Ligand SMILES: Nc1ncnc2c1ncn2[C@@H]1O[C@H](COP(=O)(O)OP(=O)(O)OP(=O)(O)O)[C@@H](O)[C@H]1O
């Protein structure tokens with residue numbers, strides 16, 4: 437059985453230090469939910485609270501409608517996979533996977549059946565008699581995953597399970613994890629600080645900073661309409677420019693240096709003129725073709741051909757450097773030193789208040 441997990445006004449303190457001040461969120465049944473944030477923001481702390489290895493100073497954590505705050509870890513029916521996959525070196529693969537079942541009152545042939553099935557699910561059947569020392573990192577990680585899910589947990593917790601693997605293997609394993617989670621539909625909380633990994637595997641992501649949730653949404657929502665400037669710069673790459681936003685009724689003008697664009701439609705906030713921070717992702721810029729005379733004036737510093745795309749590093753008139761990306765298939769390749777005019781896809785970019793705390797474009801296209 438899979439469960440819904442509810443965090444209500446959860447607080448975590450270590451001694452006098454509050455690490456998580458007041459956190460509320462709901463992870464849906466069967467969902468692949470990821471906590472993403474910088475080192476020290478409280479991801480592992482929160483996961484350990486769900487597992488029962490950390491006390492909860494205030495608020496409640498519930499599985500469906502049952503508060504689990506005081507339930508011992510052994511009674512929570514949780515599967516866990518952590519960074520250092522801690523499989524038993526003196527047991528072979530099959531024994532490692534069967535371990536969680538042997539101390540439950542389950543008949544031997546039933547154990548056998550379940551282990552065989554899981555070994556097949558995570559694709560390590562051919563290694564079942566091997567000792568861990570003769571397995572690669574990725575194979576060991578699969579054993580750890582098999583051991584966590586063979587007990588048919590209500591909840592699967594994974595804390596940076598791939599961080600010990602090399603880049604290629606990480607990608608293979610994250611695909612495998614996603615596939616397996618999809619097949620067995622266990623409510624999963626996954627922790628990583630790799631934003632690409634988070635985007636690749638998650639149904640929804642919570643971006644955390646200093647114990648506070650900044651934004652919860654699908655990878656696409658978070659990338660396209662980040663709730664604040666922290667989220668915009670944490671997920672993906674972006675260029676942040678200083679601008680001025682002038683509003684009058686349904687029309688707004690955005691100026692960045694001598695460049696101005698008008699906007700129709702709704703932007704948060706009232707009439708008037710205010711300084712803003714403008715987040716323009718590399719693909720939200722484009723180089724104006726031909727003899728454009730409007731746009732952000734800049735000079736190509738470096739063109740970097742990366743196969744599918746070409747990245748341009750450009751110095752703007754203001755002195756600021758920006759990175760833009762164009763499909764390599766587009767007609768023209770610009771050269772170092774060339775003067776260009778940049779334009780922006782104005783329905784895509786995000787405009788924040790001067791403090792970067794509020795996205796004024798949040799109601800816009802997703
Ligand atoms: N047992 C503890 N006692 C005191 N402080 C702790 C303890 N465990 C963690 N902390 C502190 O709590 C904060 C959150 O730590 P946590 O391990 O949850 O971060 P994290 O988001 O998992 O970071 P990372 O990405 O580096 O793993 C940090 O400031 C850390 O120093």
Ligand SMILES: [Mg+2]
Nearest residue numbers: 479480481595
């Ligand atoms: Mg951690």
